[in-house]
Amino acid sequence: MSEKVDAIVVGLGASGAILAEQLAGAGLHVVGLDKGPHFTGHDFRFKHDELRYFTRQALSPHMGTDPMTWRSSDREQAAVLPWAVGAQAMGPLFLPPSSGSGGGTVHWAAWSWRFRPAEFQMRTAIAERFGESAIPEDSTLVDWPIGYDDLEPYYDRVEWQQGVSGQAGNVNGELQPGGNPFEAPRRRDYPMPPLRQGAASERFAEACRALGYHPFPAPAGIASEDFEGRSACVYCGFCRDFPCHVNAKTSTHVTSLPRALASGNFEIRPYARVFRVNRDPSGRATGVAYFDADGTERELEAGVIVLGCYALENARLLLVSGINENGQVGRHFMTHNYGWFTGTLPEWTNPFMGPAVACNVMDDITSELVPDNDEGVLWGSPIIGFAGDVQPIEATLNMPEDAPTWGQGFKDWLRENYRRTFSMYSQTPTFPSSHFYCDLDPTVTDRFGQPALRITHGWVEHDVKAVTLIQKLKRSIAEEMGMQRIWEAPLEPPYHLSTHEVGTHRMGEDPRASVVDHFGQCHECPGLYALGGGQFPTYGSYNPTETIMALAYRTADHILESAGASSSLATAKSG
Amino acid sequence: MISDELVFFNESEARTVDAVAARIIPGDDADPGAREAGAVVYIDRALAGAYGDFEKLYRRGLWELDHYCRTKHGGPFVELDEEHQDEVLSHIDAATESQLPTQLQIGAGERQAVDLGPGVLAEFFAAVRQHTIEGTFCDPAYGGNRDAVGWRLLGFPGAQWGYSAEQMRLGFDATTIPVSTLKELRGERRSDGDR
Numbered sequence: 170m171s172e173k174v175d176a177i178v179v180g181l182g183a184s185g186a187i188l189a190e191q192l193a194g195a196g197l198h199v200v201g202l203d204k205g206p207h208f209t210g211h212d213f214r215f216k217h218d219e220l221r222y223f224t225r226q227a228l229s230p231h232m233g234t235d236p237m238t239w240r241s242s243d244r245e246q247a248a249v250l251p252w253a254v255g256a257q258a259m260g261p262l263f264l265p266p267s268s269g270s271g272g273g274t275v276h277w278a279a280w281s282w283r284f285r286p287a288e289f290q291m292r293t294a295i296a297e298r299f300g301e302s303a304i305p306e307d308s309t310l311v312d313w314p315i316g317y318d319d320l321e322p323y324y325d326r327v328e329w330q331q332g333v334s335g336q337a338g339n340v341n342g343e344l345q346p347g348g349n350p351f352e353a354p355r356r357r358d359y360p361m362p363p364l365r366q367g368a369a370s371e372r373f374a375e376a377c378r379a380l381g382y383h384p385f386p387a388p389a390g391i392a393s394e395d396f397e398g399r400s401a402c403v404y405c406g407f408c409r410d411f412p413c414h415v416n417a418k419t420s421t422h423v424t425s426l427p428r429a430l431a432s433g434n435f436e437i438r439p440y441a442r443v444f445r446v447n448r449d450p451s452g453r454a455t456g457v458a459y460f461d462a463d464g465t466e467r468e469l470e471a472g473v474i475v476l477g478c479y480a481l482e483n484a485r486l487l488l489v490s491g492i493n494e495n496g497q498v499g500r501h502f503m504t505h506n507y508g509w510f511t512g513t514l515p516e517w518t519n520p521f522m523g524p525a526v527a528c529n530v531m532d533d534i535t536s537e538l539v540p541d542n543d544e545g546v547l548w549g550s551p552i553i554g555f556a557g558d559v560q561p562i563e564a565t566l567n568m569p570e571d572a573p574t575w576g577q578g579f580k581d582w583l584r585e586n587y588r589r590t591f592s593m594y595s596q597t598p599t600f601p602s603s604h605f606y607c608d609l610d611p612t613v614t615d616r617f618g619q620p621a622l623r624i625t626h627g628w629v630e631h632d633v634k635a636v637t638l639i640q641k642l643k644r645s646i647a648e649e650m651g652m653q654r655i656w657e658a659p660l661e662p663p664y665h666l667s668t669h670e671v672g673t674h675r676m677g678e679d680p681r682a683s684v685v686d687h688f689g690q691c692h693e694c695p696g697l698y699a700l701g702g703g704q705f706p707t708y709g710s711y712n713p714t715e716t717i718m719a720l721a722y723r724t725a726d727h728i729l730e731s732a733g734a735s736s737s738l739a740t741a742k743s744g
Numbered sequence: 745m746i747s748d749e750l751v752f753f754n755e756s757e758a759r760t761v762d763a764v765a766a767r768i769i770p771g772d773d774a775d776p777g778a779r780e781a782g783a784v785v786y787i788d789r790a791l792a793g794a795y796g797d798f799e800k801l802y803r804r805g806l807w808e809l810d811h812y813c814r815t816k817h818g819g820p821f822v823e824l825d826e827e828h829q830d831e832v833l834s835h836i837d838a839a840t841e842s843q844l845p846t847q848l849q850i851g852a853g854e855r856q857a858v859d860l861g862p863g864v865l866a867e868f869f870a871a872v873r874q875h876t877i878e879g880t881f882c883d884p885a886y887g888g889n890r891d892a893v894g895w896r897l898l899g900f901p902g903a904q905w906g907y908s909a910e911q912m913r914l915g916f917d918a919t920t921i922p923v924s925t926l927k928e929l930r931g932e933r934r935s936d937g938d939r
Binding site: 514517 | 930
């Protein structure tokens with residue numbers, strides 16, 4: 170006999186924790202299942218350990234327990250690859266998703282962006298400017314089923330309820346001094362001012378201004394002042410890839426989960442590994458099957474089931490549950506190419522101080538604002554300064570190609586240059602393509618005998634052209650900044666997985682051509698919601714998390730409104 | 745000195761790894777490198793624990809390295825002078841860059857072929873290099889970076905609770921900040937705050 174609750178949330182990261190908070194807060198009895206541990210802020214009080222959190226990625230599951238395979242095209246044999254740490258640094262699977270309470274919001278660098286209005290209409294925007302013929306043949310570019318205006322109220326909720334620091338650029342159509350003049354209208358300012366900026370941030374901003382651009386401090390999911398019981402950032406510099414030791418970072422294990430637990434209607438079951446979504450003969454989702462912390466098989470029933478396990482595991486769970494009638498699950502895999510660009514300044518920049526996100530950025534050539542160009546680049550990107558978060562071991566992974574890799578020259582290079590480096594990056598999105606997708610690996614299984622997820626992704630011509638164009642602009646900024654020496658990542662970088670993967674359970678109106686509707690509910694399986702970056706029909710040039718969170722708030726509202734209408738969902742008392 | 749603390753290597757293996765590490769980040773008492781940081785102690789502990797997967801690569805790589813050195817230079821790696829040690833490592837490193845060849849043609853005149861195994865030496869050197877870097881720049885809690893010499897070499901202040909606005913100014917000399925380790929940070933902060 171299985172146990173029954175109102176709602177099950179699988180995965181307690183960016184979207185799952187928000188669903189848990191919203192549903193439990195409204196009186197539903199919610200159980201959260203996460204395959205990782207249950208973390209609280211206390212667990213990370215002494216997290217200043219590069220080896221543990223960067224090199225060895227302590228927050229991520231091991232490939233031995235959670236294998237995943239990769240190949241660059243379907244002409245190749247996919248293989249399990251180690252997470253890119255240690256001797257395998259900067260390999261194809263550069264940064265794996267985290268597990269445990271908070272999920273990716275524990276390790277994220279906290280660039281907290283809204284997508285631009287044009288990014289919800291990417292196909293239309295490109296076709297109107299460059300013509301339909303400019304769209305690559307294999308592309309599955311579409312417009313989103315919702316627009317910026319649908320999400321604006323939810324972006325606002327993310328910023329005010331989760332906590333985002335920043336400088337508004339456009340409040341209700343009025344441009345704000347010091348903000349991003351290209352920003353879409355927002356209903357109000359951020360709840361907190363921008364973070365104190367990293368040492369070289371102002372130098373970067375000056376260079377941008379001298380070139381006629383409009384830099385502004387990046388919006389950050391980090392408290393710049395004390396915020397709702399959380400401490401302000403103390404600028405330790407162990408931030409991206411690290412948990413926060415003072416709960417300044419907006420991680421859902423310190424935002425939504427404590428509030429969900431305080432409702433009295435929410436229970437967390439850590440180390441619970443969901444392996445199947447159960448359905449009734451009509452196709453409706455009825456619950457999940459999981460292995461508990463002892464490895465015992467359990468079943469749990471609910472009227473609402475939310476998968477918030479990241480684009481990759483969400484797709485895998487749908488596939489192993491046989492939810493893929495139209496063949497769309499796992500298609501349209503998208504990611505970012507970062508165009509890493511590093512140089513040295515004459516002064517000490519101390520790249521280990523403060524978070525990377527505490528830096529200026531410029532949006533002049535982003536997305537649909539991409540300048541006219543001969544290269545055929547259809548979509549731009551912000552140019553983002555990277556001010557902090559670089560500890561010594563990581564620094565050895567980012568050196569000029571001709572710098573010595575060992576010996577006295579290596580030692581001298583590090584001593585002379587590490588403390589003078591400054592980086593910039595961009596994030597040009599890949600276009601969804603019929604060539605790139607995830608499916609179940611035909612041979613590799615996990616320790617429970619379930620198929621591993623197989624990623625098929627390679628870089629294509631447009632990816633290379635887009636980075637080529639933007640690197641030119643970074644070079645002009647570097648020159649203006651007075652950088653002495655610069656070096657750039659390969660145009661086709663070695664990584665294919667960097668916790669920016671999206672698109673694998675596309676949302677759309679047409680049940681034949683998408684997996685979920687615009688509230689994240691599976692077309693084929695009522696009662697089942699698949700949330701996260703997997704919903705994105707196309708990819709913006711921005712970090713995905715704030716949009717993931719905004720979509721989660723919107724889905725929570727929808728579920729509660731539907732529940733209110735039918736009044737049959739809640740078994741627990743409100744309050 | 746090294747042998748008092750070993751949990752994975754035997755003494756001879758430890759001496760070889762220490763000698764390789766000392767060429768990857770060279771140093772002496774006045775200007776410490778990987779040897780002075782105790783990188784080999786870090787590697788030894790890592791292989792007995794978190795990096796158990798590397799056990800075979802190290803055991804085989806160490807054997808291959810000495811076999812290669814004996815064939816080419818007439819003695820094991822630790823008995824070569826620094827110049828010859830660097831020559832050996834450069835040779836192996838070049839193999840890394842040319843995509844792990846299975847066999848290298850070495851030796852003048854007769855073009856004697858020495859089997860390097862299927863890229864084992866190259867893979868081994870890449871691993872020792874990475875682990876030497878870790879053992880030099882990790883927190884001292886892991887057995888390497890003794891007295892934080894690796895951090896001092898770079899001017900990195902280590903595990904700091906946070907930085908002030910003054911310290912975050914462009915051009916600030918971070919070597920003026922006393923270096924702190926995780927152990928020191930715990931000692932200072934354990935009692936305060938929310939505990």
